[in-house]
Amino acid sequence: MALIKVETLVLSGVRPVVTEAVTRGAARALGDLGFASLLEVRLPNGRRADVMALGARGEIAICEVKSSIEDFRADQKWGDYLPYCDAYYFAVAPEFPQDVLPDEPGLIVADGFGGAVVRPAGTSPLAPARRKALTLAFARLAALRAGQT
16 A cells, blocks of 8 residues: 555656656747747636747747646647647657657657757637737736736
8 A cells, every 4th residue: 555655656746847847848949939938828718728829920829738648648628729829739758659649739849958849730820809819818927927026
């Protein structure tokens, strides 16, 4: 019984570290592509984007971080993000089994230092009114976070 508890603690302690590293690397990879990123962004449908990024021409990308195969299998809501971005990516660690991921989204492989786009995201342009609303919400959130001490 004690072994199960220790194993559970070890596994639960590793996942947040992987998630944080992949999130940081994915945001840096998007930055290399000219995007400005915010982490943990609540969308109008109640979902939370791990990384939401705004490009120089107003394009919006969302990146969902998957820290493990179990995380991916337990969370099949990725389609709920598509109406709120022009481009959608999964971000995973280098050791993640990429063959289990769907082919449609883009793919970023990342660690705590950076990342690389392994598969570009297809684009599906947002309607102008939705783009404006999301861009204003993104700017407001960025300003509120910048004002926090």
